[in-house]
Amino acid sequence: MSGLFITLEGPEGAGKTTMIEKLAADLSLDGVKVLSTREPGGIDIAEKIRTIILDKKHTMMDSRTEALLYAAARRQHLTEKVLPALQEGKVVLCDRFIDSSLAYQGYARGLGIDEVYTINKFAIQGAMPDATLYFDIDPEIGLKRIAENAGREVNRLDLEKAEFHHKVREGYHLLLQKFPDRIISIDAAAPIDSVYQKVRKIIDGQLIQAGMLNKG
């Protein structure tokens, strides 16, 4: 049996981590086997790559180097953690995946969505998510949330100019048009409970469709 691969995407502070934590807890209570993980990271090699990419001192990092490092971290995380969990029939909830590279490196950095997609196709060998929840938020609101979250360390990407963060959002909007069957947009400016209700409804629909949850 193969599991279900769900990715969560969006600009900084959109609420992805908050939603993954709630979902993982509730799905586990419903008897669904869940793996929650994140990119870049989730395993030792990829967490080390994350430290290199997000280090605030690395202001000299070339955009293509950045795109390749994200793709390398993705490859290792996918083969070492995500694919084995899917083979065990688990629901994998992944905080960021290929669409982050397309929006941040492809569009906001200006490398080109199609070029960055090409290197990522090499990295993932067809392992695209079954569904992607995109948390849409004005970057000013997202960055304010992060600034108010004492536990969240500020990283190199957070420190980019406001224009960059607006381009990230624009990039995601282009991806909604490019992948309309896979990416579902959610208004992330709404209160946490209302965002979560929408998320749960979408995930339940996916689980029922995949025969992994019986409801009512």
Ligand SMILES: Nc1ncnc2c1ncn2[C@@H]1O[C@H](COP(=O)(O)OP(=O)(O)OP(=O)(O)O)[C@@H](O)[C@H]1O
């Ligand atoms: N819908 C919401 N309304 C208000 N605050 C929220 C909402 N969702 C999350 N938050 C708060 O915003 C902050 C950022 O949320 P979270 O860490 O979940 O975002 P994120 O998308 O994972 O961010 P990043 O990817 O940049 O780390 C947290 O303090 C969280 O409690």
Ligand SMILES: Cc1cn([C@H]2C[C@H](O)[C@@H](COP(=O)(O)O)O2)c(=O)[nH]c1=O
């Ligand atoms: C996977 C991926 C991530 N990014 C950026 C997005 C964020 O600014 C950071 C990750 O930090 P978070 O707190 O875990 O969200 O990295 C990117 O630019 N490209 C990618 O492929």
